[in-house]
């Protein structure tokens with residue numbers, strides 16, 4: 362039997378990082394010998410400021426090339442998307458922002474309208490469709506960025522601290538949306554500083570410190586028995602979990 | 604003093620009575636300058652966007668050059684275009700000297716660098732803001748240009764207005780290549796200069812008034828667009 366290579370074969374969303382180095386100004390900002398992310402449920406990337414979390418997401422998503430090594434998401438051509446810490450919305454209406462993503466990612470013309478409505482609905486933005494995107498509240502902007510990222514039906518979705526600038530209510534709504542997307546079969550890889558969120562949504566934790574992966578452990582284990590000294594002191598410096 | 608008051612009154616009368624000489628001059632001015640801005644926009648906006656998003660050898664030099672050309676003195680442009688189009692010049696066979704076409708060419712040379720340089724700056728700023736998101740969508744390189752230009756549409760309209768302001772108010776280039784020929788190449792600025800020297804202040808004042816109104820009108824449009832932009836972009 363030949364190797365299965367259909368777009369939907371199991372494990373299609375596996376992320377594999379090998380021998381990865383990212384160097385800048387003579388410094389190794391990131392150095393990851395081997396990292397495999399293959400749980401279907403969300404993976405949370407934690408670590409102190411400047412650990413290289415955003416850098417790792419950018420490298421995995423292919424926004425910047427590594428200095429050395431390789432990153433592979435799924436089969437290579439696997440659809441993936443990313444939501445940035447500060448949403449980058451076009452100076453257009455809410456609907457046009459989503460429509461733009463559908464168009465440039467070659468979603469068939471006759472499917473666009475239906476998909477637009479689905480995504481507006483999913484983001485709770487149907488009533489805001491005609492409003493200029495940049496006049497939305499912070500939470501709505503981030504939800505728009507989220508559903509817009511789903512335009513190409515990604516198998517893998519990278520999220521960089523999506524709740525960091527939101528109030529508790531906005532944060533809750535976004536969390537619900539992320540949970541829904543994850544439950545829908547999209548592999549979520551998310552950087553966050555919100556440990557409560559990480560523990561509720563995450564199945565596994567990747568802990569990054571000084572550009573290196575110090576732990577990759579199931580969520581419960583990480584919070585109860587962190588293996589590394591760095592993770593222990595990181596956790597002790599953050600608020601106690603609910 | 605009395606003479607000036609009379610000149611104002613006569614000038615106003617020229618405007619209100621629809622004096623055909625006066626309005627022909629106004630229309631030719633608009634035609635020449637708007638055409639020059641249109642041509643400059645069609646070349647300058649893509650050129651500016653290209654300079655903003657493409658990395659190639661000599662790019663920095665080209666940017667410095669385009670920026671420097673923004674300050675071209677109109678009379679010098681007039682002189683160069685004159686030499687180009689004069690009977691013994693390289694383009695003499697076209698017989699364009701002293702025609703509106705020559706004036707359009709001269710003003711295009713004045714306006715093009717303004718539009719290209721300011722567009723380059725605008726698009727480069729926008730690219731800094733959008734590039735990662737667009738890359739994530741698979742929109743890279745030249746493919747990003749239409750998006751960036753559209754996202755900069757409000758800024759671009761201000762740039763076009765600046766170009767138009769430069770063209771419509773300019774006298775040095777059009778007087779040299781147009782020759783200020785009655786009913787053929789006389790525009791507002793050149794007519795003001797001529798009529799003032801002749802002592803026909805009424806005509807000069809009437810045209811001066813219209814020129815100022817056009818300038819105010821263009822600014823009003825740009826301001827209105829700015830307000831719309833604030834509504835749409837919330838910045």
Ligand SMILES: Nc1ncnc2c1ncn2[C@@H]1O[C@H](COP(=O)(O)OP(=O)(O)O)[C@@H](O)[C@H]1O
Pocket residue numbers: 385390408409410411412413414415416417425
């Ligand atoms: N594209 C880049 N080029 C060079 N250095 C970068 C780049 N992106 C981030 N860095 C540097 O890498 C380090 C880690 O940054 P980052 O990944 O943003 O940290 P964080 O874990 O807080 O997200 C920082 O020192 C930052 O200045």
Ligand SMILES: [Mg+2]
Pocket residue numbers: 414415416
């Ligand atoms: Mg970061």
